[in-house]
Amino acid sequence: MNHVLEVTGIGKRFPGVRALHEVDLALGESEVVAVLGENGAGKSTLMKILAGVQGPDEGVIRVAGKEVEIGSVEEGLKLGIALIHQELNLATNLSVGANIFLGQEPLRRGLIDEEEIARKAAGYLERVGLEVSPETLVSELPIGKQQLVEIAKALSTDAKILIMDEPTSSLSQKETDRLFEVVKGLRESGVSIVYISHRLGEVIELADRVVVLRDGENAGELSGEKITHDAMVSLMVGRDLSRFYAHEPHAAGESVLSVKNLRSPAHPGHEISFEVKAGEIVGMAGLVGAGRSELLETLFGVTPALSGSIEVEGKGILVTSPETAIESGIALVPEDRKGKGLVLDMAVGDNVSLASVGRDAKAGFLNFRAEDEISAEMTEKMKIKTPSSRQIVRFLSGGNQQKVVLGKWLAMKPKVLLLDEPTRGIDIGAKQEIYALMEELAREGVAILFVSSELEEVIGMADRGLVMHEGALSGELLRNELSEESIMHLATGRVEAA
Numbered sequence: 001m002n003h004v005l006e007v008t009g010i011g012k013r014f015p016g017v018r019a020l021h022e023v024d025l026a027l028g029e030s031e032v033v034a035v036l037g038e039n040g041a042g043k044s045t046l047m048k049i050l051a052g053v054q055g056p057d058e059g060v061i062r063v064a065g066k067e068v069e070i071g072s073v074e075e076g077l078k079l080g081i082a083l084i085h086q087e088l089n090l091a092t093n094l095s096v097g098a099n100i101f102l103g104q105e106p107l108r109r110g111l112i113d114e115e116e117i118a119r120k121a122a123g124y125l126e127r128v129g130l131e132v133s134p135e136t137l138v139s140e141l142p143i144g145k146q147q148l149v150e151i152a153k154a155l156s157t158d159a160k161i162l163i164m165d166e167p168t169s170s171l172s173q174k175e176t177d178r179l180f181e182v183v184k185g186l187r188e189s190g191v192s193i194v195y196i197s198h199r200l201g202e203v204i205e206l207a208d209r210v211v212v213l214r215d216g217e218n219a220g221e222l223s224g225e226k227i228t229h230d231a232m233v234s235l236m237v238g239r240d241l242s243r244f245y246a247h248e249p250h251a252a253g254e255s256v257l258s259v260k261n262l263r264s265p266a267h268p269g270h271e272i273s274f275e276v277k278a279g280e281i282v283g284m285a286g287l288v289g290a291g292r293s294e295l296l297e298t299l300f301g302v303t304p305a306l307s308g309s310i311e312v313e314g315k316g317i318l319v320t321s322p323e324t325a326i327e328s329g330i331a332l333v334p335e336d337r338k339g340k341g342l343v344l345d346m347a348v349g350d351n352v353s354l355a356s357v358g359r360d361a362k363a364g365f366l367n368f369r370a371e372d373e374i375s376a377e378m379t380e381k382m383k384i385k386t387p388s389s390r391q392i393v394r395f396l397s398g399g400n401q402q403k404v405v406l407g408k409w410l411a412m413k414p415k416v417l418l419l420d421e422p423t424r425g426i427d428i429g430a431k432q433e434i435y436a437l438m439e440e441l442a443r444e445g446v447a448i449l450f451v452s453s454e455l456e457e458v459i460g461m462a463d464r465g466l467v468m469h470e471g472a473l474s475g476e477l478l479r480n481e482l483s484e485e486s487i488m489h490l491a492t493g494r495v496e497a498a
Contacts (some may be wrong), residue, residue: 003065004029004192005050005081005161010059012045017387019045020216023059025194027161032183032193034203037213038236038427040397042386043196046213047163047496050194051083052076068391082154083163088146090138090153097121097134097178100153106152111128124152127189129184144175151182155191162186163194168202169425172288180206198427200229212236233428245460246436252463253278255314256447257330257416259299266294271308274466274473276416276447281438283462285487291471292334292451296418299449300332312415326355329415333405333422334406335451337481341405349375349389352407359412378407383433399430406437417441419450423457435461455484469493 005027008352013019020042027033037043048054050061061068063079070076076083090099091101093409096118098105099229106116121134130148147167152182164183168176183193183206197203203210210222212235220235223226256278261271272295276282284292294341299310301319310317317328325332334340375389382403386396393404401424409417419438424430438448438461452458458465465477467490475490 002029003027004063005194006065007046007050007061008060008062010046010049010061011057012042012049012054013057018240020049023213023216023218025211027192027194028208029192031142031192031208032187034195034197034207034210035213036200036203036210036232036236037219038197038399038429039274040215040400041213041236041427042216043213044165045216047165047194047196050076050161051081051163053083057156069110070267077157077159080158080160081163082159082161083165084147084150084154084156084167085165086149088143089303090146090149092137092139092146094138095134096136096138096141096149096152099149100124100134101158101351102153102338104157120156124155125149127155127185128152129185140299142175143176144171147171147175147179147180151186160190160381161192163196165196166198166425168194168197176202183465191248198234198425203227203232204229214238236428246432246439247281247461247463248439249463250279250443252280253445255347256312257299258309258311258314260296260309260311262295263306264291264298264309264471265303265306267291268299268306270472272473273308274476276449277445278445279442280463281362281442281448281461282464282466283458284449284466284468285453285455285458286468286491288453289331289470290468290491292468293420294471295468296420296449296451297323299418300330302332304456322397326412331355331409331412331414331416332418333409333420335420335424337398337402337405341385341408341443342401344394345392347390348379348384348393348396348404351393351404352378352389352411355408356411374411378411381410382407382437386426397430399426399433402426402430402434406434410441414446416447416449419448421452423452423454424451443456455487458482458487459484467491 003026007025010020010023023046031398035043049056052073052075059183061070066081100121101117101445106113118134128148128151130145138149167179187193195206200331204227207227210227210232254277255275257276260273263271286292301321301324304320310319312328319325338344356374379389384403385400393401423434442448459482462482463479465482465487466473467475467487469491474493477486
């Protein structure tokens with residue numbers, strides 16, 4: 001096979017960290033190669049080197065057999081390499097066409113040629129199967145279609161090598177299926193793709209080969225029928241995860257969270273009632289748009305309830321804001337950890353102690369000793385991998401960022417812990433650590449309600465399952481009733497499954 005891209009012996013160091021060491025990667029023409037690894041394995045660093053965002057400390061990069069140095073993103077694009085970030089890099093206030101040609105606008109008599117942009121953009125939109133007008137504002141598109149605009153933008157640079165970083169992390173199943181069709185179509189048209197994903201089912205469906213990194217080094221490679229879930233997991237973590245989920249069902253205590261006839265602003269036409277007991281882990285499933293995240297935000301006071309009642313340990317509470325929820329012993333780990341769970345430019349220690357600052361203050365002044373103690377305790381308890389508590393949070397891996405968010409709330413010793421997609425976008429080893437933490441908290445008597453779009457996660461970790469459909473609670477399943485089929489029956493509105 002002719003290699004369109006080949007890297008040999010790539011190394012990269014940051015202060016106190018060896019990110020990559022003698023890493024090799026080859027990509028063939030019209031090939032999809034998945035690069036896997038736990039958070040911190042070096043995937044993102046390698047991709048940034050290939051796209052020209054960062055330079056390597058050592059090693060050789062060859063494009064179409066020719067040794068090259070990629071000193072900038074612009075040089076990478078000239079070589080036909082385009083990186084599509086997990087966090088989309090679009091100007092949402094501009095049109096689709098303007099985004100596709102941003103920075104490379106065709107000119108006529110010294111002015112931007114709008115007609116030429118519309119004409120050419122239409123061709124790229126057709127290639128990715130996106131049926132929208134080039135004049136449409138990007139802000140008017142759902143996230144799945146914005147992802148396709150990002151791909152069209154890359155193709156407009158004549159990219160022959162696409163690097164896709166977690167492209168489905170924010171997509172619905174329908175949008176994901178459409179993206180798969182686009183990826184397969186691009187491969188057939190001669191585009192080569194490096195695909196990064198934590199969703200191993202996607203990798204099995206799309207990848208011709210799998211390259212696994214562990215601790216900044218090559219851990220192994222799989223191809224064809226050898227690409228299986230167990231084989232990938234074994235290479236990523238360096239051990240056999242024979243028992244992935246930590247959950248051991250045990251008797252629950254008294255009711256801690258009781259919700260009766262609750263109407264949320266997002267779905268005012270439905271009343272919801274349920275309870276979560278001490279030491280119980282309740283999983284909430286449903287399709288995208290079912291109203292699960294909105295329900296958690298109502299319980300936490302982000303969008304106060306229109307009517308109904310909430311009780312914590314038998315005491316009725318009025319949750320009008322997150323402050324009142326926190327005072328009542330309720331904590332929420334949001335789905336969007338970067339936007340809503342962390343202050344990215346603050347240090348690990350500052351983030352961990354953020355929720356407890358008011359509780360520990362003395363005479364209105366910050367209690368720095370208490371902050372340091374909480375930071376040290378939670379960094380150790382959560383096994384947060386960081387050079388120090390003064391490390392800026394944005395430079396941690398996704399899994400470690402999630403541990404910081406969890407640690408912030410555990411420092412408050414909550415009675416009710418609400419988790420919204422607690423393992424989204426984190427590696428398989430970090431997932432297992434969070435499952436073990438959930439189990440430990442349940443043993444301590446915390447009532448846990450978690451939302452997850454991964455049915456396997458709900459089945460593996462929940463004592464009971466609640467399923468939502470279009471804003472309504474469509475059914476409840478005991479642990480021995482949990483299965484993909486029973487959950488999907490309820491999630492699609494077939495309430496007779498209950």
